[in-house]
Amino acid sequence: MTVSPLLSVTHLRKSFGGIHALDGVSFELLAGEVHALVGENGAGKSTLIKVLSGVHMFEAGEITLDGAPFRPASPHAAKLAGIQVVHQEFNLLNDLSVAENISIEAMPKTRLGLLDRAEMNRRARAALDAIGLSDVDVTTPVRSLGIAHRQLIEIARALQSESRILILDEPTATLTERETERLFEIVAGIKAKGVTVVFVSHHLEEVFGICDRVTVFRNGETIATREIADVTPADVVRFMVGRTLEEAQHAGSEAHLGAGVALSVEALRTTANPAGAPVSFDLRRGEILGIAGLVGAGRTEVLRAIFGADPKLAGEVRLDGSPVQITGPRDAIAAGIGFVTEDRKEEGLILDMPISANASLVDLGAVSRRGLLNFGREREMAAQGGARLKLKYGRLSDHAASLSGGNQQKVVLAKWLAATPKVLLLDEPTRGVDVGAKAEIYGILRDLAAQGVSMLVVSSEMPELITLCDRIMVMAGQEIQGTLARPDYSQERILHLAYGQEQTEERIPA
Amino acid sequence: MSAVDNIPHIPEKSPMSFRSVINNAGIGIALLLMILFFSVASEHFLSANNITNILTQITINLILAVGMTFVILIGGIDLSVGSVMAFAAVVAGKAITLPGLGATELIILAVLAGVIAGMVCGILNGVVSAYWSLPSFIITLGMLNIARGAALQISEAQTIYSFPFAFEEFGSMLIYGVPVVFLVALALVVIAWFVLNRTVFGRLIYGIGNNEEAVRLAGHPVFWYKVAAFSICGLTAGIAAIIYMARLNISSPIAGIGFELNAIAAVIIGGTSLSGGRGSVIGTLLGAFIIGVLANGLILIGLSDFVRQMITGLVIVIAVILDHYRAKYSAS
Numbered sequence: 001m002t003v004s005p006l007l008s009v010t011h012l013r014k015s016f017g018g019i020h021a022l023d024g025v026s027f028e029l030l031a032g033e034v035h036a037l038v039g040e041n042g043a044g045k046s047t048l049i050k051v052l053s054g055v056h057m058f059e060a061g062e063i064t065l066d067g068a069p070f071r072p073a074s075p076h077a078a079k080l081a082g083i084q085v086v087h088q089e090f091n092l093l094n095d096l097s098v099a100e101n102i103s104i105e106a107m108p109k110t111r112l113g114l115l116d117r118a119e120m121n122r123r124a125r126a127a128l129d130a131i132g133l134s135d136v137d138v139t140t141p142v143r144s145l146g147i148a149h150r151q152l153i154e155i156a157r158a159l160q161s162e163s164r165i166l167i168l169d170e171p172t173a174t175l176t177e178r179e180t181e182r183l184f185e186i187v188a189g190i191k192a193k194g195v196t197v198v199f200v201s202h203h204l205e206e207v208f209g210i211c212d213r214v215t216v217f218r219n220g221e222t223i224a225t226r227e228i229a230d231v232t233p234a235d236v237v238r239f240m241v242g243r244t245l246e247e248a249q250h251a252g253s254e255a256h257l258g259a260g261v262a263l264s265v266e267a268l269r270t271t272a273n274p275a276g277a278p279v280s281f282d283l284r285r286g287e288i289l290g291i292a293g294l295v296g297a298g299r300t301e302v303l304r305a306i307f308g309a310d311p312k313l314a315g316e317v318r319l320d321g322s323p324v325q326i327t328g329p330r331d332a333i334a335a336g337i338g339f340v341t342e343d344r345k346e347e348g349l350i351l352d353m354p355i356s357a358n359a360s361l362v363d364l365g366a367v368s369r370r371g372l373l374n375f376g377r378e379r380e381m382a383a384q385g386g387a388r389l390k391l392k393y394g395r396l397s398d399h400a401a402s403l404s405g406g407n408q409q410k411v412v413l414a415k416w417l418a419a420t421p422k423v424l425l426l427d428e429p430t431r432g433v434d435v436g437a438k439a440e441i442y443g444i445l446r447d448l449a450a451q452g453v454s455m456l457v458v459s460s461e462m463p464e465l466i467t468l469c470d471r472i473m474v475m476a477g478q479e480i481q482g483t484l485a486r487p488d489y490s491q492e493r494i495l496h497l498a499y500g501q502e503q504t505e506e507r508i509p510a
Numbered sequence: 511m512s513a514v515d516n517i518p519h520i521p522e523k524s525p526m527s528f529r530s531v532i533n534n535a536g537i538g539i540a541l542l543l544m545i546l547f548f549s550v551a552s553e554h555f556l557s558a559n560n561i562t563n564i565l566t567q568i569t570i571n572l573i574l575a576v577g578m579t580f581v582i583l584i585g586g587i588d589l590s591v592g593s594v595m596a597f598a599a600v601v602a603g604k605a606i607t608l609p610g611l612g613a614t615e616l617i618i619l620a621v622l623a624g625v626i627a628g629m630v631c632g633i634l635n636g637v638v639s640a641y642w643s644l645p646s647f648i649i650t651l652g653m654l655n656i657a658r659g660a661a662l663q664i665s666e667a668q669t670i671y672s673f674p675f676a677f678e679e680f681g682s683m684l685i686y687g688v689p690v691v692f693l694v695a696l697a698l699v700v701i702a703w704f705v706l707n708r709t710v711f712g713r714l715i716y717g718i719g720n721n722e723e724a725v726r727l728a729g730h731p732v733f734w735y736k737v738a739a740f741s742i743c744g745l746t747a748g749i750a751a752i753i754y755m756a757r758l759n760i761s762s763p764i765a766g767i768g769f770e771l772n773a774i775a776a777v778i779i780g781g782t783s784l785s786g787g788r789g790s791v792i793g794t795l796l797g798a799f800i801i802g803v804l805a806n807g808l809i810l811i812g813l814s815d816f817v818r819q820m821i822t823g824l825v826i827v828i829a830v831i832l833d834h835y836r837a838k839y840s841a842s
Contacts, residue, residue, distance in 0.1 A: 309727055333729040347727055350720045352787055357713060361728045368710045415728070 012061035023220035039217030054078035084158035099124035099138040127160035148179035258285030262454035268315030273478035290469030298478035338416035342427035351401035356382035385414035406437025548807035568802030574773035577746030585786025586646035590653035592769035597657040598751035603670035603761030613674035625748035632744015636737035661763040681756030719786025
C-alpha cells in the first residue's frame with residue numbers, strides 16, 4: 001500500500017540551550033489515520049507538537065505538508081495550514097459562554113461591526129453538533145461545565161475551522177472512564193470525516209483502543225513506527241526503554257541500612273486520591289526509597305501529605321514507631337522531617353535573599369537569640385553547610401538567584417540539613433542540575449544515608465532512581481503499583497508498573 | 511575543616527543593610543538634588559523656620575508610611591490607614607475629654623485608647639485577609655469605610671476639642687528647632703529598621719513578600735506574621751492619630767482623608783516593591799522627605815498647590831519606572 005503521507009517529518013532537530021529536545025525525529029502521518037505518539041516524559045513529544053503548531057522553530061530537518069515544505073512561523077500560520085492542537089492545559093475563558101469561546105479566534109460581526117450574537121451562537125451550535133455534543137447549551141458559561149465537557153469544547157473549537165490535522169495532547173489525563181469513552185467516540189467520528197488525529201497519551205490501553213499506528217519516542221529520537229495490529233503493549237514499552245539497559249551501579253551494599261523502621265506511612269489518602277487504594281509503606285533507617293511513576297501519578301502529593309504541606313484525607317504517619325500528628329510543615333519539622341521541594345524557585349528558595357539567609361530559613365532558632373539575629377553565627381553556619389556540600393559561591397551575601405541550578409539545590413539541601421532531619425523527603429532532587437553537580441548530590445545523599453538519615457526520593461529519571469535507591473516503589477493513578485528490590489531493577493519493569501501493565505508482589509528485603 | 515576559608519574576608523555587618531544602602535543611594539541623591547534646587551530657587555527654603563515647617567508637615571505621613579512599609583513588604587496594601595487614624599483620634603478624643611480625671615491620667619488613657627483602636631483595626635484587616643487569602647486591597651477598602659463610619663458615629667460627626675494643656679504643648683514643642691513630634695516619627699523609623707533588619711520577625715517579613723510558600727514550608731506560621739504586619743500598620747495609624755491631635759488640638763472624624771495614598775506614595779518612592787519582599791524603611795524615610803520637600807518647595811517658588819499635586823504624581827510614576835529597572839538590574 002503506497003499512500004503518500006499527509007505530513008512527513010524527517011530528521012528534525014531542535015535544542016534548548018545545549019539540550020537536544022529533538023535529536024533526529026522522523027515520522028509520517030497518513031491522511032485519515034489516528035496516530036499515537038508515546039514515550040517517557042521529556043522524550044520529545046511535546047516539543048514536536050510545539051514545532052508542528054508553530055510555537056517553536058526547528059533547527060534542522062524537514063517537514064512537508066501535502067508534499068510541500070512546511071515551516072510554520074507562528075501558531076496562526078499552523079492554524080491556517082489546518083493544524084489544530086488541543087493542549088493538555090485548557091485555553092478556555094471560563095467566564096465567557098461556550099459560544100464565545102468557540103468563536104474567540106474570529107468573532108462574527110454585523111455590518112455595523114458589532115458582535116453578531118445570533119451568528120456566533122449558530123456557529124457554536126453547529127460546531128458542537130458536529131462532534132455529537134448536542135446536550136450542551138451554547139449560552140452557558142464554560143465555568144459551569146465539567147472538565148470533560150471543557151475538553152470537548154476545546155475540540156469543537158479546534159475543529160470548527162477547516163482542520164485537517166487535530167493534535168490531542170494527553171486528552172484523557174483528567175477524564176473519567178465514561179468521559180474517555182465519549183471522547184473516543186468523538187475521535188472515531190472525526191476520523192470518519194477524514195480528519196487526521198495525532199493522539200498523545202501515557203495510557204497504552206487507550207493507544208491500543210483507538211489508534212491505527214504508533215510512533216515511539218526516546219531521548220528526542222523516534223525509535224519506531226508500527227501498525228498497532230502488529231505490536232503488543234509489551235513491545236511498545238520495550239521500545240520506550242531501549243534494548244540496551246544501562247544500569248548504573250550503586251555501591252550496592254546494604255550495610256548502611258540500619259535496624260528498624262524510621263518512617264511508616266499507613267493507609268494515607270491524599271486529597272488527589274479520595275477513592276483509590278490508600279498508600280502504605282515503611283522506610284527503614286538509613287534507607288533511600290525511590291518513588292517512580294509518570295507525571296500525575298500522585299508521587300508529589302504523597303510527599304506533601306506526609307510533610308503536612310497539604311492536608312491529607314486520612315492516614316497515619318509514624319516516626320520510629322510512634323504516631324505523630326502532622327497538621328502543617330511546622331509539626332513535620334519538629335518531628336525531624338525535611339522536604340526538598342520539586343520547584344526550588346517557587347517553593348524552595350527566597351531568590352532575592354542572601355545565601356546565608358536561605359541556609360538558615362528552616363532553623364532560624366539556631367542563628368538567633370530571643371528573636372534577634374546573630375549574623376556572625378548565621379554566616380558561620382552557612383559557611384559550614386556550604387563546605388559540607390561543596391557549595392560554590394562568591395560571597396555568602398550574594399543572592400541565591402546568582403547561583404547555578406546545582407548550587408541553588410545545594411543551598412536548599414543545606415537549609416534542611418541545618419535542622420538535622422531524621423527523614424528527608426526529596427522531590428526531583430536533581431532537576432535542572434548539570435551532570436557534575438548531579439553526581440555530587442548523589443554522593444551527599446549517600447553520605448547522609450550512611451549517617452542514618454532515611455530518604456524518600458521522587459524522580460522522573462529512572463537511571464537516577466536505579467543508581468541511588470535501595471528500593472523503588474512505583475506509583476500510577478495515585479496508587480502504589482508495586483515495589484522493586486535492587487535485584488529486580490530494570491527500566492522495563494519500572495515502566496511496566498508505571499503504565500499500569502502489571503502488578504508485582506511487594507518484596508521488602510528483610 | 512576548611513570552613514573558615516570559605517568565609518569572605520570583607521566585613522559584612524549585615525548583608526541586608528549593605529544592600530539597602532546601595533538601593534537607597536539613588537533616592538538620597540534625588541532628595542539632595544531637590545534640596546539643592548529649592549535652596550537656590552528660594553532664599554526662604556533653608557531658613558530655620560521653614561525646616562521646622564517641613565519636619566512638622568511630614569511627621570504624620572512618615573508615621574503612617576512606617577507601618578505601611580511592613581504591609582507592603584509582605585506583598586499587601588492598607589488603604590484604611592487614613593480612616594483608621596480618624597477613628598483612633600475620635601476614640602482618643604473621647605477618652606481625653608472624660609470628666610473628673612487629672613491631666614496625666616487623661617493623656618495616658620487617650621494614648622492607650624488611640625493606639626489600641628488603631629491596632630484593633632489592623633488586626634481585623636490582617637486576620638480577614640490572611641485567613642481567607644483575600645486581597646488586602648479589598649479588605650482594607652472595606653475597613654476604610656467601616657472606620658470612617660465608626661469615627662463619624664462615635665463623634666456624632668462633631669469635632670472634639672479642649673485637651674489638657676500639657677498635651678497641646680507636646681504637639682508644638684521644639685528641641686533646637688526640631689519638632690518633638692518629628693523625633694517620635696524618627697524613633698519609629700529606627701525601631702522599624704531594627705526590627706526589619708536585625709530580628710527573625712523582620713527576616714520573615716521580607717521572606718514572605720519574596721516567597722511565601724518557601725517560608726511556609728520552612729515551618730513558619732505565615733498567617734501570624736501577616737496579621738502582625740497589618741497590626742503594626744494599625745498601630746502606627748493610632749500613633750499618628752495621637753500626634754495629629756497634639757498638633758492641631760482637635761480630633762475630627764473627617765481627619766486623614768486620602769492620607770493612605772500619601773503613605774503608600776512615600777513607601778513606593780522609597781523603593782519598596784509593591785509586590786513585596788524588597789525595600790527598606792530608610793527608603794520610606796527618604797520617600798516621605800521627597801514628598802514633603804516637593805510640597806514645601808514648590809509652593810515657596812510660587813507654584814500653585816494644583817501644580818504641586820501634578821508634580822508629586824509624576825514623581826510617583828517616575829519612582830516606579832526606576833524601580834522596575836533597578837529590579838531588572840539586580841536580577842541579572
